Amino acid sequence: MKRRLLLFLPLIAFLGLAAFFYYRLGMDPSYRDSALIAREFPAFSTSTLDDPNRTVDESLLEGEVTLVNVWGEWCPACKQEMPQLLDLEDRGIRMVGVNYRDTRDKAHQFLDEFGDPFEVNIFDPEGDLGFDLGVYGAPETFLVDADGVIRYHHTGYIAPEDVRDVIVPEVEKWRR
């Protein structure tokens, strides 16, 4: 009798594996944790989009919970995301942009056409800051707390429902 039961072992192993793989099938394979969570915003020193003579660095992000949005004129999803960013600004959230791999002219055209929710835009034409942030495609959004520590990373487009369901709760959580 005991030996008989042993014969069921392969079946049990198979069912266990099948259940595990089936469970994983429902998951988004591109989802992963950002490497930068709970780390300080990377150091940078660069000019702003509006003023080539004004230099900003990471201290720009201290003192208040800030959403840092990485965007570029060449990025179609950034255009669709703009209404959500304007909505977030209307809710009183401080927005800072990183203008990623772009030119000043094109970036200004973009802001004129689609709106400008940003207090200031960090100009990153070579993508150096983007690289330190681990940005691999725009748009990406980072939530930085009042101490300048990255607390949340949203890769890709912020959908209208994400504003209420994801972004605003995260901001509230870190505002204290």
Place this chain on the structure above:
Amino acid sequence: MAPLIRWLTAALLLVCATQAVGDSIEIRDFDTPVMKERYRDLTGSMRCPLCENQAINDSDAPISGDMRDRVYMLLQDGQSDTEIINHMVDRFGEYILYNPRLENRTYLLWGIPLALLLAGALLVVLIVRARRSASSASLSAEERARLDALINRKRSP
């Protein structure tokens, strides 16, 4: 007619050739062959963050180009392979490593194949032992005599 076709073919080939050059060839100068080798190994062992399953030396994504540039720059800078890998993982996460590093999170991943191998070896040993004892010692003298009689009967028709 024939010269025209030949001419067109030549023109087409030329267009294809120039495009291929423009698209994919990056020229990098290395001081030593060892460094070239290291560059190839490093860019071959990192996964493009955007394209899921292409190494950065095999991918046309802009981010892969940036990562190759950075690897090259850090190599020229004299950094070790470990330093370069840490530099990339700090920014893009463990995800980019085709060979995950051995640490708390990955003990299971690296351990399971080894554990299965040991379990298999153990199983083989147990089965061999069971067979050996079954074949040699399980027949009594009487049974053996009967078996011999049966075998002999079959042999002589």
